[in-house]
Amino acid sequence: MHIARVPGLDCVDLVAPGTAGLGTAFGVTDPALLCNTSVDVTSLKAQGPSDFLDYLAARGHSVGPDDFVPRSLVGQYCRERLSRALRQLQARGVEVRRIARHATGVTPAPDGHGYRVALRDGDTVTGTDIALCLGADELVLPPALRPFDGHPRLIDSPYPTERLRRLPEDARVLVLGSKLSAIDTALILCRVPGRRITLVSPSAVLPAVRTRLRRMPVTRLSEADWNSLDPQDPALDTRIARLLLKAVHGCAAPGAAPRAHVTGLAEELLRLETQLARDRTIPWQDVIAELIDGLNTHVRDWDPEQRDALLLRCKRLISRYISAIPLSNAQRLLSFLDSGQLTVASWSPEEIRPTADGWQVRLPDGGEERFSHVVAATGFRAPRLSVTDGGLRIGSGDGPVPDIGNDLRLRLAPSGPPERIWALGACAGSRYPIVNYLRASAQHAATVAAQLFPPVTASSGRTSS
Ligand SMILES: Cc1cc2nc3c(=O)[nH]c(=O)nc-3n(C[C@H](O)[C@H](O)[C@H](O)COP(=O)(O)OP(=O)(O)OC[C@H]3O[C@@H](n4cnc5c(N)ncnc54)[C@H](O)[C@@H]3O)c2cc1C
Incomplete structure (x- = not known):
């Protein structure tokens, strides 16, 4: 959206394995899963009136700037706004390509003009300007669960939520975590009265409650x-x-x-x-x-x-x-706590052992409890960015973390020049304190678009980002 009006672009390549707007947070379909940010700040434009509010109003949704709407509506909004932006680019003669692949690194092109983005299957894409908008959807599986990765009774992430909905009506579920994704898990599982859910974390601190x-x-x-x-x-x-x-x-x-x-x-x-x-x-x-x-x-x-x-x-x-969570979700959690269906406890398992029909869990006080299923709701992190000999690696590697400037541009060496590579959203977490927030990504996109104008033209005369 932010670069749709930048003049001088020749080609825009979107490299992502999935469909835009169908990611971890906003790809959910369950209407019970609400944003914890009001419509006012859940906008792809950070400045001025909420573009998301305009979008919803134009489609007949009776909502105001304070409301917390289902996250699926944000996904729909993102997909439609992206399609519109791509149409605008194409109408100006800019070539647009969607490349459904996974990027693994970026290196300066051998001819000194622009960069090569390496893809997991061995192919490359080139561009003069690279925007890294990789989000934070790498799973963080707690060490105690790592040996059981892939176990049929271990759900390694609440998303997509279909796996939770399919659990038996009498499931006894241990949920590791007490933050937003653990709360989503409780809200989905507790809909079936026969299920018993225990949310645990060492702190057992739940988010606060807000109305906007x-x-x-x-x-x-x-x-x-x-x-x-x-x-x-x-x-x-x-x-x-x-x-x-x-x-x-x-x-x-x-x-x-x-x-x-x-x-x-x-x-x-x-x-x-x-x-x-x-x-x-x-x-x-x-x-x-x-x-x-x-x-x-x-x-x-x-x-x-x-x-x-x-x-x-x-x-x-x-x-x-x-x-903090919306008041309506807090009220639902309380009703589940009151009915005894949900428990929030402050411990972390000393040991987890699979059994024939579930899990045997040893508590710090030596006690034992049995659960039919375990859900890891322990969060997500951004893919690690690291500097290699020739450039930047995405997602693995133990090289040093690149420096990210206030303008979001990366430096591959501390005293080197800023590259025409930008880190946006969660990728910029080493520079910006709060990045797990759509508004932060929107602010970053505006920052990058402002720097692309006037654009840099490679010797080929072709500018691709
Ligand atoms: C459960 C949950 C609930 C949330 N609720 C809210 C909320 O209510 N309000 C709010 O403001 N924010 C919320 N967030 C945060 C919000 O999701 C992010 O701030 C927002 O999605 C950031 O947008 P983005 O485009 O920067 O990254 P994302 O939306 O995460 O998109 C990243 C994209 O990069 C792709 N990608 C990743 N690695 C690669 C690679 N190596 N190569 C190619 N493509 C790659 C991914 O497939 C994905 O398409 C929530 C997050 C979670 C996890």
Whole structure:
């Protein structure tokens, strides 16, 4: 979409093994699986009114900017917007090719003009400009489960969700994880009353509960606030906490004193936070979109070690708010907890052994439990990018990680020139703190499109990206 109007393009090659819009998050078909971001920020255009809201309104959906819609609608939106962008390119005479393959690396072309992208089957594609938009869909299987990869009673990812739906009506399921994909798993499995689901993780911390994640008309964290933060300051964490509290107080109703509730058993916290969200007394939620944009704009320039250390320290303070769940999902989870169908527990298995009819699991206290199935809902990561002798490797390799600039351009050597290779979305996670968010990918796409204009023309006169 962002390059559809860039002049001077000759050819656009889209290299991806699957269909755009049918990925892990937005390729789901189950209407119960909602976005945890409101329509306002779930847009392929990061600036101005929500393009996603326009898209939905034009098709008769009665939704507003605050609503959380089924993720399948985002997939449909992405597919239609891509088709429209490709038609616009073709109408201008730009050649468009879809190459349904897997890229494994990028190397500078031998003639010094542009790059060669290596494909898994041994072929190559060439281009003058390369945008790496590889997302984060590599599975992270916990070490205890790795020996059983491929076992018929081990579901290595909740997506696609058909495998969950096919489980027996009386299944007793152990779900490893307590974040968004574990919650998706519980929402799908608990629809059948006979099933019993246990969600476990060492922390058993569930995401917080919100009624919206959207941009707000008033800024609560000013440029001056961000600029006042010094990564070397020993009191940095306190300063950040104070700024956040000031911002949250600014969003609270007059006279209200919002309190953070960050401790307690998962179920107690969910109950409390669901009630607060029902009462609309969760002013923190109106700081989150601004906080994410602010972190991505201001903290990206910090020294990487200081930035990573800060984010690690602040994780407990902010991560469950950044990835909070919609109130409607929280209410459904509570009803499953109340009926006894769902349990959330804070342990991780000491040992998992397959048996004739399922799994025998040893708990840290020495106790044993039996489950019919195990689901790994332990998250996804971006493919590793690493520098090799001749260029860049995608997905494997133990070479150094390439440096990514604020402009998203990669450097293959620390003192080398920036390449015309850009890392977008999750690929830019070593530079941008919050990337697992469609809005971040949209912001990155706008950044890259701005740099492609005016375009660089190879000696062949052909510009391909
Ligand atoms: C379960 C889940 C729920 C989510 N919910 C939300 C939400 O509610 N709101 C929100 O804003 N964000 C959400 N996200 C994050 C969101 O999915 C991403 O931010 C968004 O999809 C990023 O878009 P992208 O195009 O950068 O990457 P992706 O959508 O991940 O697309 C990456 C593409 O690259 C392809 N690819 C990967 N490796 C290669 C390779 N080597 N060669 C060729 N192609 C390759 C993949 O097949 C895929 O087509 C969610 C993520 C998950 C996992």
